[in-house]
Amino acid sequence: MKDEAFYRWITFLKKIRFGWLAPFFLLLKGEDPKTQCKAIFSGVMMPIFSILLFLWIWDLASKEIVTKFGTVPGPRQVWSAWKSLGNETRLERIKALEHQHRAREKRIVSAKKYKEVLNNFPGEMPTGLLSPGTEDALSTSSDAFQQANELLEVYNKISITLSKEEAQSVAALFQYETSRQYAEKVIQQALPLEIRHRERVEALRMAPEWNPSPDDPDKVVESKSALKKSESKKLAREKAILLIERQRYATEATKAAYALITSLPKSVRTLLAQSDKSASKLYPELKAWHENLLAEEAATGVKYAGKVKLKMLVKAFEYKPYPGKDTYFAQIATSLKTVFFGFCIASLIAIPIGIICGLSPNMNNAINPLIQIFKPVSPLAWLPIVMILVGALYVSDDPMFELSFLNSAITVALCSLWPTLVNTSLGVSSTDKDIMNVAKVLKLGWYKKVTKVIIPSAMPLIFTGLRLSLGVGWMVLIAAEMLAQNPGLGKFVWDMFQNGSSETLSMIMVAVFTIGIIGFMLDTIMLSLQELVSFD
Amino acid sequence: MTSIQYITTHSNRVRKKHKKGRLYTLSIIYIACLGMLGGFTHKVHGELLDVEKDELTFGFIKLTDCAPLVIAKEKLFFEEEGLDVKLEAQANWKILLDRVISGELDGAHMLAGQPIGATIGFGTQAHIITPYSLDYNGNGITVSKELWERMQSNDEALKSPTPKHPITADSLKPEVEARKTKGDTMRMGMVFPVSTHNxxxxYWLAAAGIRPGYYLDIASGAIDTTGTTDADVLLSVTPPPQMPATLEAKTIDGYCVGEPWNQQAVARGIGVPVTTNYDIWKNNPEKVFGVTSQWAKENPNTIIAITKALIRAGMWLDEQDSSGVYKNRHEAARIxxxxxxxxxxYAVIKNSMTGYFYFQSTDKRPMPDFNVFFNHHASYPWYSDCVWFLTQMRRWGQIPQxxxxxxxxxxxxxxxRPDIYMAAAKHLMEEDYMKKEQLPAIDEDDTWAGYxxxxxxxxxGNQYDARKPIEYINSFKIGIKEEIQLSKQ
Structure with missing residues (x-):
């Protein structure tokens, strides 16, 4: 019995594409070690080996190819770029916390400033405008923010200073012990690299070969190309190392800053949380009060003075999220949301039409030319049409979806419709004749026949279609987002390309890997679903 | 109804609602009256504007002259006006404009010609207004290395690591003609049909007698949207970030673009900037902040609050120390x-932002006014700047009639809309952020105020007098000519 459960588990693993884990389990179970080791070797070691080989070749090649942006980023640079994206997310979080902090300050100032105004209005004044102790807590957290900002500033300032002396004087500038210590550390470890690099660049620029006299053009060309060969590679490599190193320090600085802000004493944190809570409770009360007043004013015609001030107070208590940039992870989430939305639209259209086509050869012949014509159309051709149509038809004052989101989702839908449609119709039309005969004998109604016999038997092919559709959709999405300005991965790639900085290439490579890995995961999920619905 | 009756009925209502004593009601009315009186004398100092919309999204293109918007956000000038602003990079100028018109963006960093082109219906038609000019200058014309060598062989004076400026297109003309006899027309890139760069x-080409092409066939009246009718040099649209790559691919022989894309051509060793637009027209308008006129109507206080924040950002960017060095430009470049x-x-942006410009890797020149955001009244929306663009649009046939x-x-x-600018400036002066000397001296009664x-x-060296647009259009050797009696109408 137990064995049966175990083997069912193994089959399940294989179905959800984790079959490579099976040999390990089998080995634990005590099956023939030789066969299992062979399986592990071919199922696990080989892929790992090929990945390592790929990384090694990439690393070697990247050092040799110098573009006008610097060297082609190797695996290490791409990894450091990936970390820098995490770093940016952390920075955004710090900024959001600061925004929240300023909102608290604003509330206290407004509450003090407008207390008098409040007294002049009719009705019960809301209590708890100022929670006791909040002000002290705020000043403590202000300190933390200031300290954290100093840490970030240390990093920024030092990374553009030119000499060690200058760096040391910058370090002395800082008020807090933490930032001074950090500055010392950066000076000791990262700065020499930076300065050495700068000196080299400067020396090269000053070298007579770099700025030769224009009288002897032949010599210019000769010496320059010689120098280029020997030096530009070296320089590019140096710069690449520098970038990695700098990234490491930037990451460390943000980590430390974030830790400072979040490590406030517990009492302070509770107080601040309390103040936020009471503010969020107070807001609807204040708002209702303000609206009452306006209604009363409209009814009686008597105008209250200081109404604007009351409105300002209400505004100060309103919760508003930090209007920051979209972080990389938020962009990934947007892309996933868009592709799923588009995929759902496509499936909702394709499956019913596919079933109809599969059931009736006449319908199939009628629709087939349309499918064949529209199937090969590229997303880049659909997008402008979609943009114009959606822009004209989707007009609302309070839109539920962003236009850019709809544009990309509908483009995805248009392109990913076809595999599902074709496969569904194929699956339906190739339902086993015997089964159909059984359905006839049982005198099943049309609806029952479709839902109980045809769809279940077409399921594996429908899922094959869905899987292909999702793959197409994910591929199309990136192009659609680039043009439609939907804030997802496509826009990320486009923005990075437009930046044209020394990090451009490595950032785009990070995006390439992210797109690839997510695409792989989506495919795996669909494949396992497909396996799970097909009954063998 | 007498006023006493009115007050009594009103106070009855109030009393019913709040179930308070008569004294209380009376006191409310009393205080309300006092408050109203006080309202007239109350100084706005430190008081926020009652903005209609406080969550805003602005679009921008990745160019250094979007700086006032970025600084207003990062230095919290927007937030201090009670505005939560999100900045979104856009793929190109067309998408940016379309999204402002569709309302996805509340406002945007625009080419000075964009609001004008949109309002008069060249390209997409929409009434766009501009209360704030983002900057002056900031563009350059870059030619490819090969073309630069040809220009040098046509003019010995250019064969120097630091040739005399300004460099006109005179040395380019023989090359253009040589290409033409070979049956090949020279191609150059610009950013957008209504952009300053175009x-x-x-202007630079025509000043040397090279025809850049019309948007109109003068004889037949046929409209040519590509602007290449009768052209000695074909101008085509290329997005700024792709300029260096397009030049390198030899699709174009030169381009006119904003920073950092001229410096990038130098850094990558593929081109030579021959002139900046500071030499073509000293302190020429470049980018503006634009919103639709509808939006400005619906959000009258918000647009003033935005302008306030932008003015403060411009002032911050152009703050100078006693020796005239820009104090904050390094920090701005870092942001x-x-x-x-x-x-x-950072190193590339820093060059132009801190007042240096590399013409060749051997030719670094100080250009303190390469980017002007506030000084020389750069942020004031001058009517005469708008008229200049209109005259150029007519000159090249973008305005067909x-x-x-x-x-x-x-x-x-x-x-x-200098009225919005002045309203914002008034608030800033009351709040002591701005001094009267920082505003241009405008005499409101003058017919030509704002010129x-x-x-x-x-x-x-051609004179531009914005008060006489028709005469100005006719003063060019190359360009459409107008009937002189139009100047009287």
Missing amino acids: YEIR LSRPEYVGAD SKSASWYHETAKKIY RPPTNDFID
Whole structure:
């Protein structure tokens, strides 16, 4: 019995594409070690080996190819770029916390400033405008923010200073012990690299070969190309190392800053949380009060003075999220949301039409030319049409979806419709004749026949279609987002390309890997679903 | 109803609602009256404007002259006006404009010609206004290495690591003609049909007698949207970030673009900037902040609050120390180099932002006024700047029909809105952020208030008097000519 459960588990693993884990389990179970080791070797070691080989070749090649942006980023640079994206997310979080902090300050100032105004209005004044102790807590957290900002500033300032002396004087500038210590550390470890690099660049620029006299053009060309060969590679490599190193320090600085802000004493944190809570409770009360007043004013015609001030107070208590940039992870989430939305639209259209086509050869012949014509159309051709149509038809004052989101989702839908449609119709039309005969004998109604016999038997092919559709959709999405300005991965790639900085290439490579890995995961999920619905 | 009756009925209502004593009601009315009186004398100092919309999204293109928007956000000037602003990089100028018109963006960093082109219906039609001019100058014309060598062989004086400036297109002309006899027309890139770059590169070429092509066939009246009718040099649209790559691919022989894309050509060793637009026209308008007129109508206080924040950002960017060095430009360059803003390397952005420009890797020159954000009244929306763009649009046939002089002035007043700028400045002066000297001296009663005085700070020395647009259009050797009686209409 137990064995049966175990083997069912193994089959399940294989179905959800984790079959490579099976040999390990089998080995634990005590099956023939030789066969299992062979399986592990071919199922696990080989892929790992090929990945390592790929990384090694990439690393070697990247050092040799110098573009006008610097060297082609190797695996290490791409990894450091990936970390820098995490770093940016952390920075955004710090900024959001600061925004929240300023909102608290604003509330206290407004509450003090407008207390008098409040007294002049009719009705019960809301209590708890100022929670006791909040002000002290705020000043403590202000300190933390200031300290954290100093840490970030240390990093920024030092990374553009030119000499060690200058760096040391910058370090002395800082008020807090933490930032001074950090500055010392950066000076000791990262700065020499930076300065050495700068000196080299400067020396090269000053070298007579770099700025030769224009009288002897032949010599210019000769010496320059010689120098280029020997030096530009070296320089590019140096710069690449520098970038990695700098990234490491930037990451460390943000980590430390974030830790400072979040490590406030517990009492302070509770107080601040309390103040936020009471503010969020107070807001609807204040708002209702303000609206009452306006209604009363409209009814009686008597105008209250200081109404604007009351409105300002209400505004100060309103919760508003930090209007920051979209972080990389938020962009990934947007892309996933868009592709799923588009995929759902496509499936909702394709499956019913596919079933109809599969059931009736006449319908199939009628629709087939349309499918064949529209199937090969590229997303880049659909997008402008979609943009114009959606822009004209989707007009609302309070839109539920962003236009850019709809544009990309509908483009995805248009392109990913076809595999599902074709496969569904194929699956339906190739339902086993015997089964159909059984359905006839049982005198099943049309609806029952479709839902109980045809769809279940077409399921594996429908899922094959869905899987292909999702793959197409994910591929199309990136192009659609680039043009439609939907804030997802496509826009990320486009923005990075437009930046044209020394990090451009490595950032785009990070995006390439992210797109690839997510695409792989989506495919795996669909494949396992497909396996799970097909009954063998 | 007498007033006493009114007050009594009103107080009854109030009493019913709040179930308070009569004394209380009376006191409310008393205080309300006092408050109203006080309202008239109350100084606005430190008081926020009652903004209609406080969550805003602005679009921008990755160019250093979006700096005022970025600084207003990062230095919290927007937030201090009670505005939560999100900045979103856009793929190109067309998408940016379309999204402002569709309402996805509340406002945007625009080419100075964009609000004008949109309002008069060249390209997409929409009434766009501009209360704030983001900057002056900031563009350059770059030619490829090969073309630069040809120019040098045509003019010995250019064969120096530091040739004399300004460099005109005179040395280019023989090359253009040589290409033409070979049956091949020279190609150059610009950013957008209504962009400053288009008019600047046209001005530069035409000043040397090279025809850049019309948007109109003068004889038949047929419209040519590509602007290449009768052209010696074909101008084509290329997005700024792709300029260096397109030049390198030899699709174009030169381009006119904003920073950092001229410096990048130098850094990558593929081109030579021959002139900046500071030499073509000293202190020429470049980018503006634009919103739709509808939006400005619906959000009258918000637009003033935005302008306030932008003025403060402009002032911050152009703050100088006693020796005239810009104090904050290094920090600005660092902020702009973040990937979500301009994103180019700090070292590249720093060059132009801190007042240096590399013409060749051997030729670094100080250009303190390369980017002007506030000084020389750069942020004030001058009517005369708008009229200049209109005259150039007419000169090259983007405006297909003849227009009277008064049309130029009326159109400028529809698009450029110094009234909003002045309202914002008034608030800032009351709040002590701004001094009266920082504003241009404008005499409201003057018919020509808001016009810059006539100037001949152009590369060809031609005088521009915005009050006489028809005469100005006729003063060019190359360009469409107008009937002179239009100037009286």
